[in-house]
Amino acid sequence: MLNSQTAKDVIDYALIRGADFAELFVDKQTFETFAMKSSQIDDVSSGINFGIGVRLIYGTKVLYGYTNSTKKEDLIDIVKSLSAKDMRDPINTMTSFDYMKYDDRHAVSNGLLNNVDLDKKIPFLLEIDKHTRAVSDKIQQVTAGVSQYLQEVEIYNSEGLQTSDTRNHIRLRAGTIAKDGSIQDSGSYSPGAMMGWDYINAMDPKTISEEIAREAITKLTAEACPAGNMPVVIDNGFGGVIFHEACGHLLETTSVAKKASVFHDKLGEMIASSVVSAVDDGTLENYWGSINIDDEGMPAEKTQLIKDGKLTSFMVDRLGSMKTGYERTGSGRRESYKYAPTSRMRNTYIEAGDSKIEDMIGSVENGLYCKKMGGGSVSPGTGEFNFAAQECYLIENGKVSTAVKGATLIGSGPKSLKEISMVGDNLDFAAGVCGSVSGGVLVTVGQPAIKVDNILVGGGK
Amino acid sequence: MKNMIDKTMEIAKSLGINDLDVIISAQNSFSLKAEKGDLSEYKKANSHSLGVRVIVDQKVGTSFTEALDEDSIKRTLESAKKNSKYGKVNPHEKITAKGVDLNDVNAKANVEFRPEVEEMIDKALYMEKGVLDKEPLADNAPYNGVAEGEIHVVMGNSLGNRCEHKSRYYNCYTSALLKKDDKNAMHFHSDLKRDYRDLDFEGCIDESIEVAKHLLDAEQIKTGKYDVMFKTDLFQNIFDSYSMMFSAKAVIDKRSPWRDNLGEMVASDKITFIDNPLYKEGFSVTPFDSEGYLKQENTLVKNGKLEQFIHNSATASELGQENNFCASRSSKSPLGVGLSNFIIKEGTDSEESLKAKEYVEIIKAQGLHSGINAISGDFSLGVSGRTWKNGKVTGYFKDVTVNGNFYEMLKSISFVGDKLHHSDDKTFFTPKIIFPSLSIAGN
Numbered sequence: 001m002l003n004s005q006t007a008k009d010v011i012d013y014a015l016i017r018g019a020d021f022a023e024l025f026v027d028k029q030t031f032e033t034f035a036m037k038s039s040q041i042d043d044v045s046s047g048i049n050f051g052i053g054v055r056l057i058y059g060t061k062v063l064y065g066y067t068n069s070t071k072k073e074d075l076i077d078i079v080k081s082l083s084a085k086d087m088r089d090p091i092n093t094m095t096s097f098d099y100m101k102y103d104d105r106h107a108v109s110n111g112l113l114n115n116v117d118l119d120k121k122i123p124f125l126l127e128i129d130k131h132t133r134a135v136s137d138k139i140q141q142v143t144a145g146v147s148q149y150l151q152e153v154e155i156y157n158s159e160g161l162q163t164s165d166t167r168n169h170i171r172l173r174a175g176t177i178a179k180d181g182s183i184q185d186s187g188s189y190s191p192g193a194m195m196g197w198d199y200i201n202a203m204d205p206k207t208i209s210e211e212i213a214r215e216a217i218t219k220l221t222a223e224a225c226p227a228g229n230m231p232v233v234i235d236n237g238f239g240g241v242i243f244h245e246a247c248g249h250l251l252e253t254t255s256v257a258k259k260a261s262v263f264h265d266k267l268g269e270m271i272a273s274s275v276v277s278a279v280d281d282g283t284l285e286n287y288w289g290s291i292n293i294d295d296e297g298m299p300a301e302k303t304q305l306i307k308d309g310k311l312t313s314f315m316v317d318r319l320g321s322m323k324t325g326y327e328r329t330g331s332g333r334r335e336s337y338k339y340a341p342t343s344r345m346r347n348t349y350i351e352a353g354d355s356k357i358e359d360m361i362g363s364v365e366n367g368l369y370c371k372k373m374g375g376g377s378v379s380p381g382t383g384e385f386n387f388a389a390q391e392c393y394l395i396e397n398g399k400v401s402t403a404v405k406g407a408t409l410i411g412s413g414p415k416s417l418k419e420i421s422m423v424g425d426n427l428d429f430a431a432g433v434c435g436s437v438s439g440g441v442l443v444t445v446g447q448p449a450i451k452v453d454n455i456l457v458g459g460g461k
Numbered sequence: 462m463k464n465m466i467d468k469t470m471e472i473a474k475s476l477g478i479n480d481l482d483v484i485i486s487a488q489n490s491f492s493l494k495a496e497k498g499d500l501s502e503y504k505k506a507n508s509h510s511l512g513v514r515v516i517v518d519q520k521v522g523t524s525f526t527e528a529l530d531e532d533s534i535k536r537t538l539e540s541a542k543k544n545s546k547y548g549k550v551n552p553h554e555k556i557t558a559k560g561v562d563l564n565d566v567n568a569k570a571n572v573e574f575r576p577e578v579e580e581m582i583d584k585a586l587y588m589e590k591g592v593l594d595k596e597p598l599a600d601n602a603p604y605n606g607v608a609e610g611e612i613h614v615v616m617g618n619s620l621g622n623r624c625e626h627k628s629r630y631y632n633c634y635t636s637a638l639l640k641k642d643d644k645n646a647m648h649f650h651s652d653l654k655r656d657y658r659d660l661d662f663e664g665c666i667d668e669s670i671e672v673a674k675h676l677l678d679a680e681q682i683k684t685g686k687y688d689v690m691f692k693t694d695l696f697q698n699i700f701d702s703y704s705m706m707f708s709a710k711a712v713i714d715k716r717s718p719w720r721d722n723l724g725e726m727v728a729s730d731k732i733t734f735i736d737n738p739l740y741k742e743g744f745s746v747t748p749f750d751s752e753g754y755l756k757q758e759n760t761l762v763k764n765g766k767l768e769q770f771i772h773n774s775a776t777a778s779e780l781g782q783e784n785n786f787c788a789s790r791s792s793k794s795p796l797g798v799g800l801s802n803f804i805i806k807e808g809t810d811s812e813e814s815l816k817a818k819e820y821v822e823i824i825k826a827q828g829l830h831s832g833i834n835a836i837s838g839d840f841s842l843g844v845s846g847r848t849w850k851n852g853k854v855t856g857y858f859k860d861v862t863v864n865g866n867f868y869e870m871l872k873s874i875s876f877v878g879d880k881l882h883h884s885d886d887k888t889f890f891t892p893k894i895i896f897p898s899l900s901i902a903g904n
Binding site: 044059061068085118141183184224225258374378 | 716839
């Protein structure tokens with residue numbers, strides 16, 4: 001995409017102006033989206049984003065710019081403009097590029113480079129519509145869409161790195177609205193993977209339809225959730241958002257280096273209950289949050305964050321490493337060329353334990369069972385987090401009972417991690433998009449079912 | 462950029478595309494971040510994109526590109542034409558706007574004064590230093606910065622419409638992370654203005670410190686029902702999450718909770734909602750909508766009665782209602798609808814009379830993107846705030862949740878103040894409003 005001689009000339013120029021480090025991130029993202037609504041194809045769109053991010057580092061100061069142009073003079077202009085205030089005598093010299101192509105761990109067939117015709121894809125969405133409407137006459141609307149992305153990146157830096165990567169992603173978004181009288185509610189399912197059309201094609205539209213319809217109809221009769229502190233059992237898959245929010249963000253050097261994380265000085269200490277072990281793993285084959293290399297050109301790794309409750313590692317990007325002294329973990333990520341990379345999560349999950357979910361529920365006299373979680377957020381400086389339950393039920397006398405709605409769980413990461421008393425054996429994962437300083441990046445959250453002994457539940461009753 | 466619209470039209474014609482519109486959008490931005498007494502990020506960027514919406518045989522296709530050479534534009538048009546083949550037949554979505562040739566360089570949004578880079582660097586550093594100098598409990602000010610942004614949009618269609626708009630904005634922000642013993646609290650505050658000289662740097666610093674300071678000693682309040690008021694910026698964020706209720710597109714899509722309520726009471730009779738793109742105090746200044754029609758003021762709800770939804774030409778045609786020129790589309794998205802400057806009209810309750818009331822003011826919420834269900838109206842948010850009695854703050858609270866149903870809440874309002882207050886970004890204007898008996902979960 002970018003001529004390597006142009007890349008070398010631009011990086012040379014940055015070093016001549018005294019930069020300690022210079023990097024070019026060449027990014028082409030191709031999109032195809034098609035969506036169904038009201039039993040008809042409603043939107044078909046496509047497009048290409050292309051740009052080059054230029055990062056210069058002076059000490060630990062980051063200078064960042066970007067352009068849609070591949071012309072050498074435009075890139076030189078950016079370097080000139082960025083370094084105008086920091087220009088000094090050269091400190092480093094450029095070594096020649098050593099092209100490095102890492103193994104592709106995530107083989108993909110029928111990605112956008114080898115695209116399947118829309119005629120063959122569209123019937124899948126119409127099947128979802130048909131099966132969902134067949135479940136109940138309370139179903140008012142069915143929507144479904146598939147987004148496919150192809151990201152091609154090239155990375156050059158002043159340490160002689162020249163590498164490239166191709167990333168295919170696909171995501172289904174299926175949703176329905178059920179209505180009964182004046183009450184309406186929704187059900188949804190949004191799986192994604194680092195794959196091509198084969199990922200969706202292997203799914204059963206009827207199963208998806210029944211699941212989203214069941215969720216929407218169940219919520220129509222859900223009662224207001226009782227409020228207060230109580231034990232909560234959070235089921236597997238997207239339940240992992242609790243770890244993502246309550247702990248994951250606090251272990252990124254983006255906040256650790258600023259001492260804006262409550263865990264910044266806790267390496268080697270017990271920060272969670274001893275039943276909790278957690279990892280951030282960019283290498284899981286074809287998972288939504290996986291990468292071959294991070295957006296700084298480092299191969300992905302599996303990073304053990306917590307082992308038996310003890311904090312064993314942070315997630316570290318180049319700048320975070322420079323500021324903290326910790327080794328990089330292949331965690332430098334960004335949404336696109338419009339952002340400088342920062343340390344971000346990939347596939348982050350609590351490892352499986354040996355408890356059965358029936359035993360967890362059976363151990364609760366009065367509490368809450370969260371079958372499906374929504375999203376959440378955290379304030380890294382204080383560790384205070386919140387996340388919403390999308391589908392949940394009361395637990396009464398050790399049994400799942402009434403469906404309830406409007407539950408939000410809030411607390412602080414350090415406290416809640418120590419309240420986890422049981423970890424299940426049913427590890428599962430779910431796709432999400434995490435928004436932070438380097439934009440929205442694709443991440444997987446995951447966990448087996450867990451039991452949190454005491455957490456504040458916000459509800460309407 | 463206007464020439465590029467003409468060029469795109471020419472290429473479209475050569476491809477047999479006769480009905481289309483084109484949006485070209487260019488952004489320039491310059492931003493600075495400070496950390497530990499030095500700049501941590503200096504970012505300068507420019508980018509552009511071109512998006513086309515073509516209508517072939519009553520079917521719509523869209524596509525976009527960030528490369529603006531002739532070949533890329535041609536490929537984009539070809540993609541849009543191909544995409545249109547798979548869409549539904551929609552006789553309502555047409556290219557209809559004509560007769561507008563507008564070059565809008567709004568004086569308010571394009572002030573001549575531009576700050577020197579050195580001045581912006583000084584201020585970025587000061588946003589951090591100000592917090593640390595002013596507040597002894599400040600352990601850190603982790604997020605600080607100043608930014609300038611410029612947006613240039615040109616749109617045109619196959620009926621000859623040509624509209625152009627330029628605007629500039631500035632913003633500054635900081636955060637105060639305070640620590641006392643084993644307690645900590647953080648608050649982030651930002652300001653957004655059209656004129657750099659109007660940015661309230663001190664106000665940002667002071668607000669960050671003040672809120673964080675109060676939250677440091679805040680405790681939970683008791684679980685129960687409370688009369689609740691939301692701070693203006695937070696109320697704006699909550700309102701935005703439910704803005705689908707005004708959308709004619711959501712009516713067609715059977716998502717709108719008000720789809721069967723046109724002409725009926727949907728809110729308390731104390732409430733009037735107005736969308737006014739021409740509001741002189743408002744930040745939103747674009748005079749044309751995304752189809753190229755001139756915008757107008759629309760009263761959406763009057764004294765509690767739903768008067769109209771917000772429309773583009775396609776939704777108006779499909780529902781048999783009047784277009785009120787609220788089309789919204791970026792270069793990368795399909796045609797939709799959107800609000801501009803949103804105003805909740807002032808009521809008749811004197812703000813002075815608040816002194817006789819006891820209520821809770823929520824000033825900060827977490828989890829707006831996850832704790833709000835726009836379909837059902839239910840919300841459940843982690844919040845912090847303060848309690849008021851006899852016109853005085855009686856305490857601060859945190860780590861509690863507030864729950865309710867937004868659509869029901871609008872019907873049950875006990876107080877609508879007689880003065881308008883604006884959000885920091887000046888796109889949302891509201892009097893003080895009290896919602897009675899909302900559930901708060903605390904200790």
